[in-house]
Amino acid sequence: MADLWPYDIGNATQKAPLSILQEQASILGAKTKNLVKAEVMVGHAARLVMADTDNIKGELGAIIQAAAKTGEELASTLNDKADEISKDYLQLFVYDFFIAAPVLNNYRFRIFTVAYDFRLYPVKFYLDREIQKEIQNQIGDVWGRQNISAKSEEELSSILMHIFSSSKVRRIINALLVQSGGSIS
Amino acid sequence: MVTFLFWNLKKKPLEQFVANLAKLHEVDVIMLIESELDPGVLLRVLNDSNGSQYHYSSKSLCSKVQIFTKFSDNFIEPIEEDDRLTIRQLELPGLTKILLAVTHFPSKFNWDSDDQASYCPILVRSISGAESKAGHNRTVLVGDLNMSPFEKGVIGAFGLHAVMSRRIAGKRKRIVQEMESQFFYNPMWRLFGNATRGPMGTYYRYSSKPNEYFWYIFDQVLVRPDLLDRFNDDDLELLTSDGTTSFISFDGIPDVNIASDHLPILFKLML
Numbered sequence: 001m002a003d004l005w006p007y008d009i010g011n012a013t014q015k016a017p018l019s020i021l022q023e024q025a026s027i028l029g030a031k032t033k034n035l036v037k038a039e040v041m042v043g044h045a046a047r048l049v050m051a052d053t054d055n056i057k058g059e060l061g062a063i064i065q066a067a068a069k070t071g072e073e074l075a076s077t078l079n080d081k082a083d084e085i086s087k088d089y090l091q092l093f094v095y096d097f098f099i100a101a102p103v104l105n106n107y108r109f110r111i112f113t114v115a116y117d118f119r120l121y122p123v124k125f126y127l128d129r130e131i132q133k134e135i136q137n138q139i140g141d142v143w144g145r146q147n148i149s150a151k152s153e154e155e156l157s158s159i160l161m162h163i164f165s166s167s168k169v170r171r172i173i174n175a176l177l178v179q180s181g182g183s184i185s
Numbered sequence: 186m187v188t189f190l191f192w193n194l195k196k197k198p199l200e201q202f203v204a205n206l207a208k209l210h211e212v213d214v215i216m217l218i219e220s221e222l223d224p225g226v227l228l229r230v231l232n233d234s235n236g237s238q239y240h241y242s243s244k245s246l247c248s249k250v251q252i253f254t255k256f257s258d259n260f261i262e263p264i265e266e267d268d269r270l271t272i273r274q275l276e277l278p279g280l281t282k283i284l285l286a287v288t289h290f291p292s293k294f295n296w297d298s299d300d301q302a303s304y305c306p307i308l309v310r311s312i313s314g315a316e317s318k319a320g321h322n323r324t325v326l327v328g329d330l331n332m333s334p335f336e337k338g339v340i341g342a343f344g345l346h347a348v349m350s351r352r353i354a355g356k357r358k359r360i361v362q363e364m365e366s367q368f369f370y371n372p373m374w375r376l377f378g379n380a381t382r383g384p385m386g387t388y389y390r391y392s393s394k395p396n397e398y399f400w401y402i403f404d405q406v407l408v409r410p411d412l413l414d415r416f417n418d419d420d421l422e423l424l425t426s427d428g429t430t431s432f433i434s435f436d437g438i439p440d441v442n443i444a445s446d447h448l449p450i451l452f453k454l455m456l
Contacts, residue, residue: 043310094306108264126307130248
């Protein structure tokens with residue numbers, strides 16, 4: 001039987017944002033002998049979205065009817081529409097990023113939440129305001145955007161680096177380390 | 186009986202009023218937001234005005250909320266926080282353990298109602314996480330939600346799911362779109378309107394918009410069903426004076442020349 005699939009199917013090279021977050025979370029624990037750790041927790045998509053599902057169905061139904069000519073046209077139209085309504089309606093993956101201190105009664109401090117849809121990027125950040133202000137001064141002008149979001153794996157890594165280097169995150173980690181009786185290696 | 190006081194100070198130096206309220210109502214837990222008071226200064230005023238020694242809860246990393254207690258801060262340790270929320274395990278000797286969540290939600294100055302509603306799930310998730318960690322659901326949420334009790338962020342199943350009826354809240358949870366959502370009881374509903382014994386809200390605004398409520402209840406206390414038998418609606422009050430000085434003008438609205446544009450809330454729990 002002929003193999004009709006594209007030769008490069010299944011060769012995904014893009015890293016999911018969650019993988020990047022989890023990798024970075026594991027590194028902090030190693031640096032502090034697990035006195036202070038980072039945790040990535042799953043948030044429920046529908047809760048963040050607060051979607052008005054009837055309106056979504058209506059919008060998508062209209063798109064499908066209007067672009068019923070070919071699958072390609074439909075996919076393209078849906079993709080364009082996804083950008084327009086995605087900010088509130090199609091964020092399927094939601095994760096909270098915490099700094100935690102296991103020995104302090106498992107205390108944890110949420111420093112940001114991320115949300116993205118099936119396309120993986122853009123990744124939208126819901127950031128601690130102090131951190132957002134600090135890093136927006138550093139990166140906001142470069143990308144000319146008011147809200148922090150990552151359009152690619154490279155941008156995601158860069159934003160995370162800025163977040164982790166922010167004075168507030170350093171303050172939180174140091175405070176928790178001191179209370180936990182440790183120091184950073 | 187444990188007595189709680191919550192107040193949005195609007196960055197004003199109201200330490201003497203706070204101390205007077207603490208003395209007048211024998212407050213055990215004082216929760217302040219939009220406070221620029223130096224904790225040391227407020228502690229001195231509190232302890233000069235009161236026979237008891239108040240303590241400042243300094244272990245918190247949430248800079249938006251200040252908590253002062255009539256007992257050691259070892260009994261009110263933070264377990265989960267972010268820059269707008271602190272969740273404390275309140276564990277007094279011989280008394281029922283509860284979670285006390287205090288928050289200052291984003292305001293409508295920068296965010297609209299939909300933005301606020303879409304942020305609620307983050308708050309709900311934090312509370313649920315803390316409840317899992319604590320092993321119980323005896324939670325009271327207090328704060329300036331910057332939303333009215335009827336807004337979707339407060340009532341919505343994907344938001345705080347805070348309802349006006351004890352009986353409905355007593356059902357504990359509801360399943361909406363295959364998702365389980367726990368209730369809060371919202372006692373603030375009974376404080377609306379002219380038929381109440383006190384002011385008609387915690388915040389007053391006059392504008393020329395066609396649709397204007399004038400009185401708002403942004404500052405709220407929400408109680409989980411597991412605490413309903415320990416909470417009496419009659420113990421919830423909106424305060425208009427410290428016993429000496431009125432916080433409201435002659436026409437009954439918060440007087441910003443005297444105090445804050447928000448009125449303080451007092452409530453009690455039998456723990």
